[in-house]
Amino acid sequence: MKLNPYRPEDDGQPPSLFPPYASTVARSPRHAPIRIPQTLTEITGPAAPWSRLMGPAIADLTRQHAGEPIGQRIVIAGRVLDEDRRPVPDTVMEIWQCNAAGRYIHVKDQWDAPIDPNFTGAGRVITDAEGAYRFTTVRPGAYPWGNHKNAWRPSHIHLSLLGPGFATRLVTQLYFPDDPLIEIDAIANAVPPAARARMVARFDIATTQANFALGYLFDVILRGRQATPFEDHHG
Ligand SMILES: [Fe+2]
Numbered sequence: 001m002k003l004n005p006y007r008p009e010d011d012g013q014p015p016s017l018f019p020p021y022a023s024t025v026a027r028s029p030r031h032a033p034i035r036i037p038q039t040l041t042e043i044t045g046p047a048a049p050w051s052r053l054m055g056p057a058i059a060d061l062t063r064q065h066a067g068e069p070i071g072q073r074i075v076i077a078g079r080v081l082d083e084d085r086r087p088v089p090d091t092v093m094e095i096w097q098c099n100a101a102g103r104y105i106h107v108k109d110q111w112d113a114p115i116d117p118n119f120t121g122a123g124r125v126i127t128d129a130e131g132a133y134r135f136t137t138v139r140p141g142a143y144p145w146g147n148h149k150n151a152w153r154p155s156h157i158h159l160s161l162l163g164p165g166f167a168t169r170l171v172t173q174l175y176f177p178d179d180p181l182i183e184i185d186a187i188a189n190a191v192p193p194a195a196r197a198r199m200v201a202r203f204d205i206a207t208t209q210a211n212f213a214l215g216y217l218f219d220v221i222l223r224g225r226q227a228t229p230f231e232d233h234h235g
Contacts (some may be wrong), residue, residue: 012195085130
């Protein structure tokens with residue numbers, strides 16, 4: 001019996017080739033994937049706590065320099081869950097983003113927006129026994145990119161999740177609910193329409209800290225029909 005081939009789109013995952021997202025044309029595979037059997041080497045990892053291997057968590061991106069960064073302070077909180085919504089503890093979530101003006105600290109990012117000397121834009125948190133995580137940062141700005149004429153990325157935070165082994169690494173982007181750029185963004189639109197809302201954080205007044213920071217909730221679901229859309233390349 002011939003089984004229907006698995007299509008990532010069916011679970012709301014973006015295809016590797018999405019021509020409106022121009023760089024996928026050159027980098028998407030031209031051949032069928034080769035299955036590599038996973039052994040203990042791929043699916044297990046060090047038994048030591050992550051904080052011993054990677055250093056302590058960096059859960060406040062606004063406190064990495066002498067002064068505070070410019071921008072709207074925000075708290076992002078949520079849980080990492082499996083397909084049955086069970087919590088996934090001990091997952092490293094790496095965080096990277098541009099500053100409030102839309103500029104990354106990166107040699108290839110030279111567009112006309114200021115660097116913030118008080119903002120690096122990189123952090124790292126680890127989920128607790130309930131699968132929960134939380135970090136504080138500033139809301140990233142939109143930035144132009146060369147995908148097509150007048151292309152701007154919506155505000156987004158890049159997230160990489162790492163479980164017990166490197167084969168379990170998943171990368172996604174968090175968007176904000178009031179952003180008109182999402183619907184014209186080629187990267188967000190590579191995700192099938194029904195799944196796009198899973199990448200958008202939800203404003204939450206209970207997470208909002210009075211006189212301090214706006215709060216957003218963002219759960220990451222690792223697999224299954226409600227899985228968060230993940231990318232296998234960074235755009
Ligand atoms: Fe980005």
